[in-house]
Amino acid sequence: MSDPQKPCDLCSLPVGIKPFTLAVSGKHLEFCCEGCLGIYQMLNDINEMPAAVADNRGK
Numbered sequence: 001m002s003d004p005q006k007p008c009d010l011c012s013l014p015v016g017i018k019p020f021t022l023a024v025s026g027k028h029l030e031f032c033c034e035g036c037l038g039i040y041q042m043l044n045d046i047n048e049m050p051a052a053v054a055d056n057r058g059k
């Protein structure tokens with residue numbers, strides 16, 4: 001499926017056999033580690049669909 005020699009989209013190290021993936025605006029990005037994925041998201045201001053929306057407004 002994925003190529004272990006593919007360079008990480010952040011640091012260019014090979015992503016290995018179990019890359020961390022991120023699908024954003026039609027692109028499929030692969031990262032060597034969770035850190036790279038997180039940094040990429042931070043740099044690009046990407047917010048994955050939140051699992052739960054915090055509601056602090058109360059009822």
Ligand SMILES: [Zn+2]
Pocket residue numbers: 008009010011012013031032033036
């Ligand atoms: Zn990396």
